[in-house]
Amino acid sequence: MANQWIAGVDLGGTTTKIAFITMNGEIVYKWEITTDNSNEGQNITANIAKAIDEKLLQLGQAKENVIGIGMGAPGPVDYETGIILNVVNLGWKDNYPLKDSLELATSLPAVVENDANCAALGEMWKGAGNGAKNLVCVTLGTGVGGGVIANGQIIQGVNGAAGEIGHLTVIPEGGAPCNCGKTGCLETVASATGIVRLALKELNNDEVAGELHDIFLKNGKITAKDVFDTARNGDPLAKKVLADVTFHLGFVLANIGNTLNPEGIVLGGGVSKAGNILLDSVNESFAKFAFSAVKNSTKLALATLGNDAGVLGGAWLIKNKLNQ
Numbered sequence: 001m002a003n004q005w006i007a008g009v010d011l012g013g014t015t016t017k018i019a020f021i022t023m024n025g026e027i028v029y030k031w032e033i034t035t036d037n038s039n040e041g042q043n044i045t046a047n048i049a050k051a052i053d054e055k056l057l058q059l060g061q062a063k064e065n066v067i068g069i070g071m072g073a074p075g076p077v078d079y080e081t082g083i084i085l086n087v088v089n090l091g092w093k094d095n096y097p098l099k100d101s102l103e104l105a106t107s108l109p110a111v112v113e114n115d116a117n118c119a120a121l122g123e124m125w126k127g128a129g130n131g132a133k134n135l136v137c138v139t140l141g142t143g144v145g146g147g148v149i150a151n152g153q154i155i156q157g158v159n160g161a162a163g164e165i166g167h168l169t170v171i172p173e174g175g176a177p178c179n180c181g182k183t184g185c186l187e188t189v190a191s192a193t194g195i196v197r198l199a200l201k202e203l204n205n206d207e208v209a210g211e212l213h214d215i216f217l218k219n220g221k222i223t224a225k226d227v228f229d230t231a232r233n234g235d236p237l238a239k240k241v242l243a244d245v246t247f248h249l250g251f252v253l254a255n256i257g258n259t260l261n262p263e264g265i266v267l268g269g270g271v272s273k274a275g276n277i278l279l280d281s282v283n284e285s286f287a288k289f290a291f292s293a294v295k296n297s298t299k300l301a302l303a304t305l306g307n308d309a310g311v312l313g314g315a316w317l318i319k320n321k322l323n324q
């Protein structure tokens with residue numbers, strides 16, 4: 001058992017991260033390949049199989065050392081059947097049998113899960129969750145993803161769509177349109193895209209000045225990182241945007257905390273790299289809206305695994321399957 005590896009895969013729209021991981025969750029080797037979306041996504045699983053075989057050959061390891069492949073994919077997944085229900089940017093048609101396709105291509109037992117759920121499992125196993133059996137993870141990236149773990153298992157929901165924290169409504173009337181078709185979702189406010197949108201709205205007022213405004217004039221655009229960086233320097237406009245973002249995020253997390261009272265709520269994804277300026281501000285809003293027993297027991301934390309959360313979560317799926 002000691003030398004056995006699990007292949008953890010984090011499938012993204014442009015790149016696919018792959019890692020060989022031990023049963024204890026140590027990453028032995030990790031690399032990335034380009035995701036080939038052409039031909040209705042027909043090459044995706046074959047390319048992953050090829051990449052694994054080539055890497056094993058390169059490392060002088062036998063295929064028998066790999067006991068399974070666990071994958072996170074960007075879309076709702078029917079956990080029992082391994083069917084990915086719908087994806088926008090991978091070329092697959094709706095209800096694509098991803099698990100079967102992966103098993104056929106790799107000749108390995110496969111488990112497939114939604115990518116935000118995989119990141120949550122990774123953080124639970126080896127990251128900020130520190131083994132907590134009740135944990136909520138929010139991924140703040142281009143969009144906002146979520147994963148809810150109760151008693152050590154991901155909450156799937158009846159259609160694989162549980163934990164879609166990004167699509168909780170925070171602005172019931174007059175909110176911005178979301179990629180999901182609704183308006184006023186958390187994702188329109190707390191994603192990198194949402195933060196930039198809010199900042200641009202402020203910057204388009206005639207009266208504004210300051211560091212963020214200067215960056216906007218110089219570059220013709222701004223990033224979410226610019227907003228955090230200038231807020232850290234005391235720019236009033238950036239601070240106003242940050243307060244708006246974290247008010248809504250803390251509000252949602254408090255309500256989730258009031259529902260589940262998990263040990264922790266972990267903030268991950270690119271936006272979470274802002275660090276303590278984000279965490280402190282979200283904590284303030286969380287404390288305001290959390291039920292007192294929740295406020296005293298549910299801790300907010302920044303994710304610690306970065307880009308490795310997905311592949312580790314994928315590996316955990318196989319480990320969990322073997323232990324059953």
Ligand SMILES: [Zn+2]
Pocket residue numbers: 166167178179180181182185187
């Ligand atoms: Zn939405």
